[in-house]
Every structure is written in C-alpha cells, then in structure tokens.
Amino acid sequence: MTVGVRISTHLFGRVRKYNELDLYVPPNANQCTPLLVFIHGGAWRSEDKADHAQLAMYLAVQGYTVAVVNYRLSLRNHPHEQPEVQHPDHIDDILDAIHYLIQTPPRSAVYDTTNIHLIGHSCGAHMAMMIILDPASCLKSIRGVIGADGIYDIPLLLQTFPDYTDFIEQAFGTDTSQFVHASPISKFAQHRLPPVLIVHSLEDSLVDLGQAKVMLQHLLSLDAKVQLDTSARGDHYDMLKTPEFIRAVKRFV
Template sequence: MAKPWWQRFCMILGGVWLALLSGCSPVKVLNALTPEDTFARTAGIAYGSDPRQKLDVYVPRHAQAGAPVVVFFYGGSWNSGDRADYAFVGEALASRGIVAVLADYRLYPQVRYPSFLEDGAQAVAWTRAHIREFSGNPQRLYLMGHSSGAYNAAMLALDSSLLSAVGMSPKDLSGWIGLAGPYDFLPIENPDVRPVFFWPDSPPQSQPINHVSHGAPPALLIAATRDTLVNPTRNTGGLARKLREAGVPVQDLYYARPSHVTLVATLSRPLRRLAPVLDQVVAFIRHTPPQ
C-alpha cells in the first residue's frame, strides 16, 4: 500500500536533513532531487562582457511558441549567489509551461548599488530581444526574485530609469513577483549589506517603496510570517499597502510554515508541501493579462 503524502513528505525531509548533516549544501540537495526530464537548458549565455553577466534559459520540454517568461534573480545579500544553485527554480517554472531565465549579476565587492541593478536591466533586455528563440513570448514577460533578488526585481519594475537605460520601460513587463523581499530597509542593520549601499549615506532612491507610481506593473508579494531576516510586515506589507494606494494591482500572501530561506525552497519538488508558492506564482502569471 502506498504511504500517505505526509509520510512521504517526512521521509523526504529526513533525507534532506541527513544530507545536510553530511556536509552537503541545501541547494545542492534540492538540485540533486530535481528531475531533468521536464526542461531543456541552455547554459552560460552572455548578456554582457563581464564573466558574471551570464544567464541560463530553461525551456519546457514540450513548449509551444508563445509561452510566458520569467526572469529570476536569486538572493544572497548582493555579495553571494550563483544561478546554478537555483536549477530547482528553473525546473519548477518549466514544469508548469513557463520559460525561465536565471541570471547572474555582479556582486559586492566588485560593484555596489546600483551596478547590479544595471546588470539586471541588461539581462531583461537580452530576454526581451532573444526569448522568441526559446519559445517564449516577450509580451508575457515577468520578473521574479527571492530576498535581495526580489529587491532587484522590485527596483526594475518600479524605478523606470533602470529599464529606460536599456531601451525598455516597466510597461514592458506583465508583472513581477517578490519572495521575502526587502523593499524598505533604511537605516541598514545588516553589516553585510551596509557597504553595498554606502552606509551610513545610503541613498533614499535605493528603496523600492520610494518608487511606487500609478503605472507600475501588477505584483505578487509572498512572505514568511516567521521571517527574522527581512521583516514581512514592514517590507511586504508596507509595499503592498503603498501599491494599493497608488491603484496598482497587488496580491500579498503570507505563510506560517516556511522561513526566509525555505520560502524559495518551496518551489522545489521535495518542499512544496510547506506552502503553495509555486501554485500561486503560476496562477498569477496565468491570470495577469499580457502587457
């Protein structure tokens, strides 16, 4: 007799925990448990001249032309991260018929604000120009990120000067998705983040909440209620409130079981029982009208 889902889930969690105890990193464990038969990946595409300015494209195995597209930015306090660590995100989106673009960007100490945002804008511009070659529809273009990557997505969607520099506009986006994002974090408390934003002279224009306007793209904001790294009430709740006041379509969701880190991990197959984050992301993309 097949075991009930909760027993299977506990077995998977137990396997992940044992792997972590053996010294494996969490993302390597999740990626090891990620199937590879749902997508075709083209890796290491350069969107700029710097070695960090590269991206991977995950195309659904049976993709039809005109699929929606998500450009994903990972977190890491703007001083760490690698797109290869988030293969489980690419697989999750591709398994639901979405073309996923996972982009690296330059990190501190190589660069500071706003250079990594300029990288993000270049990655988005590359995607818009080339994604038809990968069965994607540039008219159904979404941004998505986790933690500091959610900040990147927010800034690109809200600060029009960033996309304007690459010949685009936030109006070219159908929407954006933020997972556990910091959108209003001055004065900066995290010592790892302070030098990224020139603390103690961090510019107010570095904050997404200060760029909200009526014409901003629709947003889906998701947070963990027990997030101790990025305050969900101030950041997700505060930005959602300001977007609503500006007349921007926004949905904010909060889940009790994930943490700041495991919120993005719920996109992986082993941890989807923690919260229906992937289902909510897919529903948002399917029900948000094309640009």
Template structure:
C-alpha cells in the same frame, strides 16, 4: 523508508541546518529535484563581464510561445550563483514557462546600483532574444527572492533601470517578490552596509519610494516567521503603498516556511511546505491578475 510528509520535514530541516553551515542548502535541494521536465541552455552571455551570464529553462514539451519569467536569486548582494537555482527554473518550466536565471555582479566587485544595471541588462537581453527559446517577450515577468526580490522590485517600480537599456516600462506584465527587502533604511545589516554605501545610502535606493499608478501588477509573498527580512515593514508596507496608488497587488503570507525555505518550497521535493509555486502559476497564467479581474 520515510513516509512522504516525514521525508519532507526531514529535508526541510536539512535545508535549514545547511543554511547555518558551510554547506550550501541549495545543492541539497537541487540534488533531490528531478530535471526531466525542462531543457536547459547554460552560460549565455548577456554582457561582457564574467558574471554577466544567464541560463534559460524551457518546458520539455512546448506548444507555442510561452510566458517568460526572469528570476533573480538572493544572497545579500554578496553571494549567489545561477546554477544553485536550477530547481527554480525546472519547477517553473514544468508549469509551462520559459525561465531566465541570470547572474549579476556582487560586492565587492559591484555596489549599488551596479547590480541593478546588470539585472536590467539581463531583462533587455530577454526582450530581444527569448523568442529563440520559445518565450513570448510580450508576456514577460520579473521575479526574485530576498535581494533578488529587491532587484525585481526596482526594475518594476523605478523606470530608470530598464530605461537605460532602452526597455519601455510597460514591457513587464507583472512582477513577483519572495521575502524581499523593500524598505530598509537606515541599513542595519553589517554585510549590507558597504553594498549600499552606508551611511550615505541614497534614499531613492528603496523600492517603496518608487510606487506609482503606472506600476505593473505585483504578487508579494513572505513567510510569517521570517527572521531575516521583516515581512510587515517590507512586504506589508509595499503592498499598502501599491494599493494606495491603485496598483493590483496580491499579498500572501505562509506558515511553515522561513526566509530560506520559502524559495526552497518551489522545488518538487519541498513544494508541500507552502503553495508558493501554485500562487506564482496563478499570477502569471492570469496575466498578473488581469484575466481574473475581467471575468
């Protein structure tokens, strides 16, 4: 039998190996993530499209309306499905939050900015309907990993997207980005190029161009050894822009995780890789840092 740390190390390596093969590493993470601490409601339509569906995770035992986190997964806007991120919903629901995990249209069905319209539509659904699932729409946060962190950033920083859905900019109490690409022009990744209409990618597609003094507080987390999204150019530069505009931001970098295993560290099986879940919990529980600042 493996000792706990040895088992976690082996599991982390398995996740990394799977990410380089045809096997989904997220299926492995979900397989070892117990789901007894959350109640899930699946395949709720927030729009008319086949991929305009979402899952809601609620704490198994809940007293009163809980803060809400809408989580957008990554996949370079060409892949991903909400079922693979059940471990995120379960982990955050165990901490007492109501979690929404939406699908959104992907390339080639969609290009920029279609997936932002979908993401905003999912948030609009949440503001209207989440009270039925025990969530407090007045304590709403958006969160994402990788491409999903881009989606979350654009909803939080660029008022166009939520505005098109009739959602006020101050509807968000904060946002959380894990290993997000926030400044990637000119587009270098060949898979990403057609998604953003390269070489005619609009400059205002970049989150760093939409930082303003009225932006909601941010928690930005990245891996020091991220080989997919440069943490200095993206997380570091965006955090600097936010501070220049006096927007509250907490910026964290972790050793021992990669671009892929940063989000996997939210699972119960891999949570010791990095304190990602604790940082998110602290941020949301403190209302985006407002309560901590008031003390």
C-alpha cells in the same frame, strides 16, 4: 534533470559568470509560453544562478520558460575597502539581461517576448521592484512581478536588524542618507504598474513581514494591483521550495 526540460547558458554582458543566465525550456514551450525571469538573493554579495536550479526546474515543469540571472556582486578586494560594484550596478545587470531576452532571444529559447514576469527573492525582490518603479527602465513586456521575502525599505530593515549594516554598506555605501532613496518604497512611478504579488513566509527569520507590509501599502498608494500571500512556509530560503510558493506563482502568472 527533469525529462524533456532543456537547459542552456548564455552570456548577456561582458563579465563571464556574473553576466550569464541559465534558460530552462519545457518540452511543450511555444511562442505563447510566458517567460519567468528569476533574480536571486544573497544580500547583493553572494549566491549564484546554479543555486536555484531546482526551483527553475519546478517552474519549467509547470509549463513556463525560466531564465535564472546572475549579476555582478558587491565583493570587497580588501577588508576595509568599498567594493567596486555597488548599487545600482546590480540592477543595471538585470536590465541588460531582460533587454537581451527581449531583443535577441537565444535560438535555444522558446517563449513570448511580450509576456515576461519577474520573480525576485530577498534582495532580488528589491531589484525587481526598483525596475518596475523606475520610469526610465519601464518595460512593457513585464506583465507581472513577484517579490518573495523581499527587502523594500532599507532604513526599516536596519532598524529591525542592526547587524545587517555590514552588507548594506557593502552594496550601497556608507552614506545612510541615501538608503531611503535606494529603497523601492521611495519611488513614485507615473506610469501604469504591472500587477504585483508579494509572497512572504511568516516563518522567515532573516526578513520580517514588516518589509512586505510597507511595500504593499506603498503600491496601494500608487493604485497598483497588488496582493500579499503568506501561504508559503519555511525560513528565508526554504520557502522557495514549498508547494505553496509554486502554487502562488502559478495562480498569479
């Protein structure tokens, strides 16, 4: 453990483990400290907040309070059945976590409830972008969003990686006509969007740069303040551990 960083776990929903978040509070945190909310990836069906403890520590050392959020996963009870949890259940859980952090901040937490930045990795970036583009879930406390090696256009992803059909159908169902509607590139927000940073490693073998480019162009068409940063190196998961990614986050926030 990094000296001085306090870690605590909190339940924000009804399902223990899946509706929990870990808070990392640096020793110098105060009521003006930005809160970074990290949304993990894992194709909507895997990973856990504990997998990103090292990244949360790195960010907390930079002086930010960090919340790493779990959400319900799209898991099959039987091989040929669709999971009970499907889109937009994952997003609903993330929204519950954000509302919890804003409205009932835990006693162990020290941060500015009006200065929140979302950081989403892979499918977590999909969820972060869907949240800011949805007028119904527009939250003034969200001051910025960072998408890391994200998925933003599901039909385009399947054109590039046909083998991904299994996990996409597991999370979104088998009606392919709905895939575009479940993609951030199909959303046209009428409200003012917070600044967005799209980070993508050119060495990522699981999600290609085309996803970042199409999201960049869509946000520009909405007059959003958006940047594309390709300085981080490493494959899909390794890029989160690079100094370049940490620096990109720090510059943006």
